[in-house]
Amino acid sequence: MRLRSWERFSPRSVDAFLRMLGAALVACVATDAALGVWRVEAGELFPWRHVPGIPLYGDAGLVVEWALTGTAGLALLAGIRRALAVRVGLVGTLLALTQRYSNHRALLLIVLLFVAIAPPNVDAENFASEPRPNIALVRAQLLLVYASSAIGKIAHGFWTGAALTSLFGWGTFARIAAPAVIATEIAAPVMLLLRPRAGLALVVVLHTAMAVLLPSVLPFSLTMVAMSLLFVPTRPEERRGADGLADARQPPPDRASAVAAASLASPRGGSQRLGNAGALRS
Amino acid sequence: MQLRSICRALLILDVGYCAVALVAPRLPGWKMFESAEHVQYTLRAGDGQSVDAYAWVPAAARDLDEMDVVGVARWLCAEHRLPMPLTFDGPHLHRVIEAPDCVDHAAP
Numbered sequence: 001m002r003l004r005s006w007e008r009f010s011p012r013s014v015d016a017f018l019r020m021l022g023a024a025l026v027a028c029v030a031t032d033a034a035l036g037v038w039r040v041e042a043g044e045l046f047p048w049r050h051v052p053g054i055p056l057y058g059d060a061g062l063v064v065e066w067a068l069t070g071t072a073g074l075a076l077l078a079g080i081r082r083a084l085a086v087r088v089g090l091v092g093t094l095l096a097l098t099q100r101y102s103n104h105r106a107l108l109l110i111v112l113l114f115v116a117i118a119p120p121n122v123d124a125e126n127f128a129s130e131p132r133p134n135i136a137l138v139r140a141q142l143l144l145v146y147a148s149s150a151i152g153k154i155a156h157g158f159w160t161g162a163a164l165t166s167l168f169g170w171g172t173f174a175r176i177a178a179p180a181v182i183a184t185e186i187a188a189p190v191m192l193l194l195r196p197r198a199g200l201a202l203v204v205v206l207h208t209a210m211a212v213l214l215p216s217v218l219p220f221s222l223t224m225v226a227m228s229l230l231f232v233p234t235r236p237e238e239r240r241g242a243d244g245l246a247d248a249r250q251p252p253p254d255r256a257s258a259v260a261a262a263s264l265a266s267p268r269g270g271s272q273r274l275g276n277a278g279a280l281r282s
Numbered sequence: 283m284q285l286r287s288i289c290r291a292l293l294i295l296d297v298g299y300c301a302v303a304l305v306a307p308r309l310p311g312w313k314m315f316e317s318a319e320h321v322q323y324t325l326r327a328g329d330g331q332s333v334d335a336y337a338w339v340p341a342a343a344r345d346l347d348e349m350d351v352v353g354v355a356r357w358l359c360a361e362h363r364l365p366m367p368l369t370f371d372g373p374h375l376h377r378v379i380e381a382p383d384c385v386d387h388a389a390p
Contacts, residue, residue, distance in 0.1 A: 035341045048343045133289040148312035216342040
């Protein structure tokens with residue numbers, strides 16, 4: 001991927017990214033409900049990973065948090081009031097993190113924060129030609145997650161398979177699967193940069209497998225897939241369309257100066273001037 | 283231009299934090315189950331009954347470490363009034379939790 005295109009995005013991929021981000025927010029509420037978070041707020045279960053110093057806000061607080069998160073998720077999924085939905089989702093996610101820290105919520109918070117800095121409007125003219133550094137940050141975040149995870153796994157001996165054996169009770173298969181997981185985590189970002197569609201397929205396979213084996217990580221999987229959608233390149237017609245509009249409004253400086261130079265050089269008609277301009281450009 | 287500067291600063295912060303989290307095991311980071319180990323422990327109430335810490339945590343808590351289990355024991359002492367004292371024995375920690383303050387201290 002070229003540096004210039006690092007900050008430029010296809011409106012279709014940003015649209016898909018926002019919808020998938022909405023699905024991740026909805027999945028947060030669904031997995032919370034399935035995993036007994038209600039019972040934590042009701043005092044029946046230990047508040048695991050509760051941030052010290054911030055009180056549990058009880059059933060009523062949980063209803064507010066789920067309402068904010070769920071509504072924001074549904075709005076993003078449906079493509080309604082996205083700028084507002086991103087900010088509401090950010091508040092809901094921040095509230096949830098004070099009650100129970102989890103990596104998938106931390107990742108969602110970071111991504112929502114980056115998007116909320118300047119929420120993209122995918123219907124805007126010239127979308128594909130405008131730089132969007134805050135959305136490029138989301139791309140960078142995905143690379144950081146994979147790099148950190150792969151380095152951490154190598155450093156902590158994940159490749160032996162012990163962690164997978166502990167998690168799933170696998171035997172020999174864990175020793176085969178563990179290096180494959182590390183290899184995939186290294187290959188996925190490289191592929192996303194070099195062969196985005198193949199990279200996206202790899203990310204989908206990896207995170208679908210994770211979500212099937214550990215359903216509680218479904219929001220994380222959806223967020224990672226959402227982020228990887230941003231690597232899908234701008235299609236040629238999107239680029240041409242945007243550039244064409246720019247041409248219609250303002251001639252590029254080289255063409256304008258060439259026409260001016262040709263008019264000074266020749267007192268003859270316009271066609272002759274354009275011809276000269278072409279000669280000057282070549 | 284201002285947006286790009288903000289984004290650049292955020293990126294530097296982000297990369298810096300990830301680097302620190304890689305070398306600080308207690309800091310949250312993108313570890314994605316880099317290590318998961320079921321701690322072998324015994325937790326007993328004052329009447330000698332065994333207590334399963336996993337029965338008292340949300341289903342998402344798959345890998346409680348020793349400090350987590352001691353935390354569960356303190357919470358059980360404070361919220362559920364199990365027969366005291368609670369005694370925890372793990373590979374590296376041996377703690378006793380007593381009512382009414384429910385603070386843990388080293389087992390004798």
